Amino acid sequence: MSDEMNDEMQLIVDGKRLDGRKFDELREVKIETGVLKRADGSCYLEMGNNKMIAAVYGPREAFPRHMQDPSRAIIRYRYSMAPFSVDERKRPGPDRRSVEISKVSREAFELVVMKELYPRSGIDIFVEVLQADAGTRAACINAASVALVDAGIAMKGIVTSVAIAKVNGEIVLDPFKEEDNYGEADMPFAFVIRDGEIKSIGLLQMDGKLSYDEIRKGLEMAKKGAMEIYRLQREAIIRKYSLEEVE
């Protein structure tokens, strides 16, 4: 995030974004549930050019033993980028950025997973970014939410995530790579959604420069965007269960 090059980088042309979207328009989102056999739950998700797969294992015995909590499940969340997912090959293994993303994402899921139902156990959420195009932490969270449902983990709500950005002075929803690189601010949200309504903010980060009013505007836009994604998450889940003729 840097606004050093704002003046030179024209990201809004004739009131439209470079990829033709309106300011409050999401990229195309594709969600498919149950794509992996070994995992207890899984989800493949595309969000624009982002491609990610989430897998959920658990509840299973937490290991090593001394990590077990006798009163609730331990949740692990691992955000990981494939070496080929970005322009410049990324060295395998976690870097500082992915450690931070994993931490704040895990904190969001700890709000909804009914951990006390699974004492001594571990619930592991692994998300692999196969292709990255800005907004990967949000897209991974959205995939992980669906994978958790697919795994049958009891939850008090669903987590849905989307970012807003400031680009050429305008607040826009769900920035793509160029907007992220040359925009003036980036603010990812994850919301806890229950009974079809946003109950709270579970994840919130920001970097760049935003005024108080821009933040308000951004949050409203993000809520709207999250509800759209929530509907797609729901559809993906229902689609799988109808295919399986469960309901």
Place this chain on the structure above:
Amino acid sequence: MSDEMNDEMQLIVDGKRLDGRKFDELREVKIETGVLKRADGSCYLEMGNNKMIAAVYGPREAFPRHMQDPSRAIIRYRYSMAPFSVDERKRPGPDRRSVEISKVSREAFELVVMKELYPRSGIDIFVEVLQADAGTRAACINAASVALVDAGIAMKGIVTSVAIAKVNGEIVLDPFKEEDNYGEADMPFAFVIRDGEIKSIGLLQMDGKLSYDEIRKGLEMAKKGAMEIYRLQREAIIRKYSLEEVE
């Protein structure tokens, strides 16, 4: 292994190899048993310019505890090259190659060690390459076999290893450095030998280019070579025990 330079590299001259050997001739092998005091069993082995020492510790309590198997011994095998063993100084510590060699070598020894006699225990085989000149994995296995006998570990057979190579279109036994570097193929074998006879192949790898017929020819040559090495292994063991006036 690469045959890019075959045309240029003359490795067979007048039907003889560069070091004067015949195609099916081993390098000189020297084996000495019980060369270390601390180890439960040990062996120093030379095979041409290769020099290696093997030590066996065990059966002893496996550590850490959670690694113990209540019904059998855990075998560890560590192939390791001294930093000064090769032309270009090797950084200390295991690299990917030595991890792979350790794995396939361990798998061979698991076939003969009577693990079920030593529940909860660990049998550790450590082999240090002091000087390397092609065929180190085979030479290490041969040394480790003798060290296991020296340690008094119950075994259903002995493991004996040798490689064959293709060099200037010819199949040769026990390639040395130049043949390994500029030859067309390398195929290390380890055989399980019981009652003086080869019972099975315990380790088998190959890289390069070999036809089906060349592989057959190579395997026959390797079996012959292995039997020769086996006799030397046996002699070394007997020599030590006669010196100790055990028999």
Place this chain on the structure above:
Amino acid sequence: MSDEMNDEMQLIVDGKRLDGRKFDELREVKIETGVLKRADGSCYLEMGNNKMIAAVYGPREAFPRHMQDPSRAIIRYRYSMAPFSVDERKRPGPDRRSVEISKVSREAFELVVMKELYPRSGIDIFVEVLQADAGTRAACINAASVALVDAGIAMKGIVTSVAIAKVNGEIVLDPFKEEDNYGEADMPFAFVIRDGEIKSIGLLQMDGKLSYDEIRKGLEMAKKGAMEIYRLQREAIIRKYSLEEVE
């Protein structure tokens, strides 16, 4: 330590050292006890341009469990340099030098801490070098001694440390950076002091070139210096307890 540049580097001028000290004169030492809230004991110490903070935690449950000793406390000692403590930024984390210093320092403290009073427990001594100017291992030990007293750990004595050096052929006490870099020898001592008297040498290292006689002279000088530091350690402890109106 290197005497390659002795001839060129004039470190003694008119019988005085570059910083104006006499040969057997310590740098200024400042000691303050109880400077940290979280630690069970702590000490801030300056010795010339050296600045260090020591913290003691314990006796507390040793972790991991299998490290516990049922009959006595386990002592850990961690000497650590802040990245900004030296001219060239130091990479964070322990290097070989600090591992060695931590080892020999720990061995000195194991002589005085009454470990058998604290079975199964751990006593952790952490010292951070905030600014380094030669003699950091000695200064850290001096700070750690005071922090141990501040933590109320039972001890059979106190450890007090100082180095001597050979500089332009002269034996000097408590060398500073230039004397350490360009001197001919460096010899750090840590003494065990009980009932106001030096009982033994607890830590001893040397590198450079010293004759037998120079070593004798250095040891005498070091003992004198250590007793001076010991008095300052004592004063710092008394000062704190009088402030606290304990006595």
Place this chain on the structure above:
Amino acid sequence: MGEDILSDIKRDYVLSKLGEDERVDGRKLDEYRNIEIETGIISKAEGSALVRIGNTQVVVGVKMQPGEPYPDTPDTGIIITNAELVPLASPTFEPGPPDENSIELARVVDRGIRESEAIDLKKLVIDEGKVWIIFIDIHALDDDGNLMDASSLGAISALLTTTVPAEKFDTGDNYPLPVRDLPVSITSLVADGKILIDPSRDEMSIGHRLITITSDQKDNIVSIQKSGSYHLTEEKFYELIEISLTKSKEIRDMLGKI
């Protein structure tokens, strides 16, 4: 065991006081602890500061050296921010490589400096292919709560007193590092419908429910980090921004006097 019971009692006490809008150390909900800043304490460093917030203590050192720019930004200097939660500072910190908490700490401090554009990285080019690298090393000494703000304050204070060591590297005369903004982080604990600014360690017993909001001198928000697993409502969020903007101005005044 004993530890847990103590922690429960502490938690109950903090919460019961909080029920009456009081804090265990007598502060008002929006009252910051006393702040002390000492600069220039490490003469080996190009810039340094010791910050105390109540009993919390952090040293930040700035070192600079010439190096190669990143290939994709050849004409900008480099900031590398690193935090060491050394085991000296808390019974819960262990020796070893940085864990997620120290990584988060370093990254949030870094974003405050970077996004406020406090340092003009374009001015840190020495030559073609050669720029200044600024290492900001955060060294926690005593964690009595809110290491985050102490670290941010330490970082900008150290930068404010940094001298570019040009002479040492034969690139001209030394000069003060130009700092053109003063980002200030305000961390709050959000619990029980209340906002506790600058939470102390004791107050953290009611849960790691933090948010850090960093603003620049033009009242832009330059960085936000929600840290911890808790539900944040929209209303609280807006309230937090307002409080943070107000408080940061007071602290920025202190920085102006360095």
Place this chain on the structure above:
Amino acid sequence: MGEDILSDIKRDYVLSKLGEDERVDGRKLDEYRNIEIETGIISKAEGSALVRIGNTQVVVGVKMQPGEPYPDTPDTGIIITNAELVPLASPTFEPGPPDENSIELARVVDRGIRESEAIDLKKLVIDEGKVWIIFIDIHALDDDGNLMDASSLGAISALLTTTVPAEKFDTGDNYPLPVRDLPVSITSLVADGKILIDPSRDEMSIGHRLITITSDQKDNIVSIQKSGSYHLTEEKFYELIEISLTKSKEIRDMLGKI
């Protein structure tokens, strides 16, 4: 515990079927599962492929960048093959640095590509002291058995669709990576005197008793790896080579259509 009993039952079932020359999924002993190959799925990569063998799924991405050659081979490009058995793909994979299984996987795939001379490394020289480095990254997604063949197939498929990114690095026009051979790995499970080609995860319950034989389009064997602790007889070995040569031809035909 429960896990073990289930595994015993599964093992007995696989073995009892095997006694009648049948496999639990209805396949014949020498029958491969259904193979699907999708290429070009990662536009950020220079080449990529998703390979499915039954339920086993692997993604392979190829990235290229200029770099220095190894000192002893100044006139040849470099292939670096890496495999990540990410914990997503199996309940038994743990996060962390590569273990012996992922190292073996990467090295066997690497040898297949390298020894078949599928890529002419001499053609990857850019300038004196500057060659192309090809990173082949194998990313396991779902391990339902035989990751080895899926990875090998993914690697050659990704290479077949790789564009050398010369423009990105200002070294001329982009061009397709020349691939001059099609190495194919065939992995079999050897147990109870039988050879089970392309073993599934369920079949692995009778033991890790594998052999991978890779051949080129001229029927040369270019790589063999016996993996697992079991006695291999000479007769079985020869039988395995014959089966592998036959099967690899069928699969190579699929590659020809990419």
Place this chain on the structure above:
Amino acid sequence: MGEDILSDIKRDYVLSKLGEDERVDGRKLDEYRNIEIETGIISKAEGSALVRIGNTQVVVGVKMQPGEPYPDTPDTGIIITNAELVPLASPTFEPGPPDENSIELARVVDRGIRESEAIDLKKLVIDEGKVWIIFIDIHALDDDGNLMDASSLGAISALLTTTVPAEKFDTGDNYPLPVRDLPVSITSLVADGKILIDPSRDEMSIGHRLITITSDQKDNIVSIQKSGSYHLTEEKFYELIEISLTKSKEIRDMLGKI
């Protein structure tokens, strides 16, 4: 368990003999075990030596390669000393990165070589910005006590037989590495008011109470390392220096014959 009892018995036995100024292997208190030195055993190394002190065995290999000098000492070569306590050598050594014992071993050996100025590092400059790096790699084979002296002896013996591989790196003709001093380490066990020179593993059962004193051929002490947690008195210290100076001369004579 059994291990501990055995160790207690051994300890008591060593101590009871010591009470009568005797050692368990029949040596006198100031008697060194038999020393054997074989040089040139590793032809791949520029220099090498196998040293046996009784049953203790260490191999030291010296490798040399051109490299960049340290920025602060542009006109001096580099010595890097590394010790591997490989698990082959003792039941208590575990695979893994160097621990504090192997680090101490390497550093003490290094200081003996370095401080005696046995190698004139100024003579190891090849060109501006290019110097010889000497890698001294210590490889313990069998630890029957006093690895320290065996390693020091191995290092100087290997250096004495080192050929600078100038031809291999196209920097002129090969030549013997000039060695201008012969540092010798003497390690003693200090216990029960006695000094046991060259302690064996059995004797170590009475405690890790060691001191290593290294001297050069002009009777300068060049390195001292007290290792282990024990009280050292002044008198013993002086006695140790005297013994070490005497013993080192005998051993240095052996080195002269290499």
